Amino acid sequence: MTGFILRRLLWTIPVLLLVIFLTFVLMRQIEGNPFRQTSRAVPLAVQQNLERKFNLDEPWYIQYVLYVKGVFTFDLGPSLVTRDRTVNDIIKEHFPKSVQLGLLAFAWAIVFGIPMGVLAALRQNSAYDYGLMFLSNVGYAVPSFLVATLLIYYVSLKGGLLPTNGWEGSWKYKVLPSFALGLGPMAYFARLVRGSMLETLQQDYVRTAKAKGLRWPRVVVVHVLRNSLIPAVTAMAPLLGFIITGTFVIEVIFSIPGIGRYFVTAISSRDYSVVMGITVLTSVVIVFANLVVDILYGILDPRTRDARA
Amino acid sequence: MSVDPREAVATGTAAPAIADLAAQAGRPVHRASLWRDAWRRYLQNRGAVIAGAVFLLFVLFCLIWPFVTPYDIRSDPVNFQQSYEGPSVKHPLGTDQLGKDLLTKLALGGRISIAIGVGATLAILLIGVVYGSISGFAGGRLDNAQMRLLDALYGLPYLPFAIIVLAIIGENNLWTMVIALSIASWFTAARIVRGQIITLKENDYVRAAKAVGARWYRILSRHLLPNTLGVLIIAIFLELPGVILGEAFLSFIGLGISPPDASLGSLAQEGRAVYRVHPNVIAIPSIAIAVLVLCANFIADGMRDALDPRTRETKEH
Numbered sequence: 001m002t003g004f005i006l007r008r009l010l011w012t013i014p015v016l017l018l019v020i021f022l023t024f025v026l027m028r029q030i031e032g033n034p035f036r037q038t039s040r041a042v043p044l045a046v047q048q049n050l051e052r053k054f055n056l057d058e059p060w061y062i063q064y065v066l067y068v069k070g071v072f073t074f075d076l077g078p079s080l081v082t083r084d085r086t087v088n089d090i091i092k093e094h095f096p097k098s099v100q101l102g103l104l105a106f107a108w109a110i111v112f113g114i115p116m117g118v119l120a121a122l123r124q125n126s127a128y129d130y131g132l133m134f135l136s137n138v139g140y141a142v143p144s145f146l147v148a149t150l151l152i153y154y155v156s157l158k159g160g161l162l163p164t165n166g167w168e169g170s171w172k173y174k175v176l177p178s179f180a181l182g183l184g185p186m187a188y189f190a191r192l193v194r195g196s197m198l199e200t201l202q203q204d205y206v207r208t209a210k211a212k213g214l215r216w217p218r219v220v221v222v223h224v225l226r227n228s229l230i231p232a233v234t235a236m237a238p239l240l241g242f243i244i245t246g247t248f249v250i251e252v253i254f255s256i257p258g259i260g261r262y263f264v265t266a267i268s269s270r271d272y273s274v275v276m277g278i279t280v281l282t283s284v285v286i287v288f289a290n291l292v293v294d295i296l297y298g299i300l301d302p303r304t305r306d307a308r309a
Numbered sequence: 310m311s312v313d314p315r316e317a318v319a320t321g322t323a324a325p326a327i328a329d330l331a332a333q334a335g336r337p338v339h340r341a342s343l344w345r346d347a348w349r350r351y352l353q354n355r356g357a358v359i360a361g362a363v364f365l366l367f368v369l370f371c372l373i374w375p376f377v378t379p380y381d382i383r384s385d386p387v388n389f390q391q392s393y394e395g396p397s398v399k400h401p402l403g404t405d406q407l408g409k410d411l412l413t414k415l416a417l418g419g420r421i422s423i424a425i426g427v428g429a430t431l432a433i434l435l436i437g438v439v440y441g442s443i444s445g446f447a448g449g450r451l452d453n454a455q456m457r458l459l460d461a462l463y464g465l466p467y468l469p470f471a472i473i474v475l476a477i478i479g480e481n482n483l484w485t486m487v488i489a490l491s492i493a494s495w496f497t498a499a500r501i502v503r504g505q506i507i508t509l510k511e512n513d514y515v516r517a518a519k520a521v522g523a524r525w526y527r528i529l530s531r532h533l534l535p536n537t538l539g540v541l542i543i544a545i546f547l548e549l550p551g552v553i554l555g556e557a558f559l560s561f562i563g564l565g566i567s568p569p570d571a572s573l574g575s576l577a578q579e580g581r582a583v584y585r586v587h588p589n590v591i592a593i594p595s596i597a598i599a600v601l602v603l604c605a606n607f608i609a610d611g612m613r614d615a616l617d618p619r620t621r622e623t624k625e626h
Contacts (some may be wrong), residue, residue, distance in 0.1 A: 015461040022462075026470070029477045141603035143554055145561050145577060146595035149584050157585055237463075244466040245558065252562050253581075264562050267472055275476075279469045286465055 004298050012291055019283040020071055024064050027276045054078070071284075076277035081269050087277035090262060095281070097167055098258035101178055101250065102243045108182030109189050109239070114232065116186075117193030118225065124198060132190060139187030144246050148180040148253045167256040177254045181246045185239045192235055196228040203227075230300050237286070237293045244282055343539075343616075350615040357611020364604035367597070371419035380410040382417060383569060393587045402593055405579065411593060414576060418594055421566060422573040423601070425486045426553040432491035433548050434541055437498025438534070444499070445506030446529055452503075459496050467493040467555060472564055481567040490555050498544055505537045539616040546609035550602040557598050573598050 051057045054077070055066055070076055076087035116136075120129045155176060156164040166173050200206065201224055209219045248260035255261075259278055266274040351357055387407045394404040402411040444455040470493040478485045509515065510533065518528050553573075559565035560574030561581070568575075573594040580591025 018458075018461050019465065023473075026473050026477065030473070137603060137606060138599070141550065141606060142599040143557050143561075143577075143595055143602075145558075145581075146592065146599065149581070149588070149591055149595075153584060153588050241466045245468045245555075248468055248562060249558050263469065263472070264564065267476055267564065275469075275473065279473065282466055282469060287461075290463065 001298070005295055008291060008294055008298075012287055015287055016071075016284065017068065019287060020068055020280055021064065023276055023279050023283065024067060027272055027279075028060060030270075030272060054080075071280060076280070077273050079271055080273050081266075081271040082274075087274050090274055091259065091277060091281060094257055094259040094262045097256060098247050098251070098260055100174070101167075101181060101247055101256060101258060102240075104174055104178035105182035105185065105243055105246070106239075108179055109185035113186035113189030114193050114229070117190040118197055118220075118228075120190065120194045121197030121201065121228075122220070129194075133194070136187040136190045139183050140191075142183075144180050144184060145249050145253055147183055148176070148250060151176045151180055152253075165253075165255040167254070167258075177250050177256060180253075181243060181250045184242060184246070188235065188239065188242075189232060192231055193228060196231045197224060200224045200228045230297070233296050233300060234293060237290050240286060240289045244286075347539075347612075347615040351611050354611040354614060356607050357614075360604040360607030360611070363600065364608060367419065367601065367604075368423060371416045371423060374416035375413060375420070378410065378413045378416070380413045382409050382413055385409060393583070393590070395589075403587075403589055405590060406583070411590070414571065415573075415593060415597060418571050418573045418576045419597060419601075421483065421570055422553055422556060422598070424483060425490065425556045425566075425572065426549050426601075428483070428487040429490040429494070429552040429556075430545055430548045432487055433495045433498050433552070434544060436491065436495040437502050437544070438537070438541070440495070441499040441502025441504075442506050442529060442534065442537075445503035445510070446525070446533065448507075456503075459499060462493075462496055465493060468558065471555065471559060475559075475564060481565060482570065483566065486556060486559070486566055489559075490552050494548070494551065494555070498548065501540055501544055502537055505540050506533050509533050509536050543609055543612045543616060546605045546612060549605045553598060553601055553605075557595075 048057070055063055058066070067077075074088065076091070079085045079087055079090060082090070116132055120132045123129050152164050155161050162172050162176055163170075167177070206219060206223050209223050210216075214223075244260075247258060248264065250256070251258040251261040252264060259281075263275065263278045265271075266278070351361075389407070391404050392406045394400055396403050400410050400412065402415065405411055405414065440455065444452045467490070471489040474489040474492050475481055475485060478488070515528060515532050518532055523531075556565060556572055557574030557577065560572050561578045563578060565574055565578075566572050571579075576594035577591050577598070580587070580589075580594070584591045
């Protein structure tokens, strides 16, 4: 097991290098030197000094090495537009809010999605099952901005129950955005867990457990549920991508000062070091989430260890 | 009948085997084909049929309505007296701020969204087929390297990359949206194609083709790729929802297609400013997106059950 984890850990290094490389190559293609975006014309000497200061006069591979060094020493460089602020400052200020939003959305999905799927599987083909599967299909299809707008309209404006936008302070600010973001994953979990539960319920060992007289709740919890949750663990990694994509929209709608909204601002103001820093950061988060999921999967299902490492 | 229709058709034994059975039963002989079987199975799935019909109707509406409607969104004069009217006989879905017909705008937006969706889906499948079939067919080290690359890229969020690609091109029209949305979304499609090719490669008819001296490109183009058509058709409807939603997200945060063109996402964005007073303006295009996505999901499910009955059996135990 240690060997598996170690090999898997080592494998993340080339992956990170590659992902940073791709982002780096893409970013270099964007037209326009950011220092020329200001309305004041910059004298040539100043321009050259600036380029030297930010290593823009070096060949691209040196710039790449310097950037990689920066990433691994947690220094993503200065913001090109906002004076006196580094990309690190910006991430430090905005990223935690996005993380909180994402985790709360995951919490909605896990706390409600999994039990809903379990109940649907245990009552297969009942009215509850059909209703839930219908709702889950709808929940997965409706764009989150519609969910968010409807929630604001009915809960905040008509009902006056929760604030319409903002983030800091009371828990009340966090309910609607995280729910709007978590609804898709919740629907997804419900469907996924229902499917894998139905499959597990057919297994011989479940029949054996029933036949030897175990109580049904115990069979469900010990024999069925634990085995049915493995696909849910694997689904975490793609769902994280879904949630990251969702935060861009949800943060804009609810005016949450998170990293997704900052990314949208940064791309408009051509603050490329910030754009790149945020892209690399999200990619690193994804790479590590994949790592954690793989290791968890290796623990849950030992058969996959050799195949994956 | 235990003959797997796909295998039977692929190996060329379908017609005689089925003819035998039918003759034994004393019934008239029907030629069976994979596609006819699949179509029959698809029609038995009520949800998928309804979804397919709704999807088709919406596409037809988007294509035809702009020619039928008395309104011309671009050249009709602005009329603030009519702004944000509710539904009426003249304007079944009401009007926007400039007094323009929302039904016509919906059709035009739907056109763009569907065009981007279909374009990006085809691009994704094309990249997936090229990458996946090289990987699956070559096998060995190349396959290994290609799969490692996919592992590395797996799960990367497409949105930041799409936004960067749009910034590189510097123009937001239909074609650039197609490129941006497909560039970081083809990983799953490539895996599906590779898996299919590897399975197909083991078939006897491929060995037979090799044995009679067929070149690799002939095996690939005549024996392997045509047999991936089934999974590719399913993949169209699996990828479409993601692309349509991705386009809607981009347009909604203001980084999507630029005016005067409008997609369903940018129509929703227009509605965002006034949702407190006129929620219908944002709701209409959003519901259209939801309907498209929902239908595509159901169609994909129905097609999977129809084209690959084995998955259906395990699902329904």
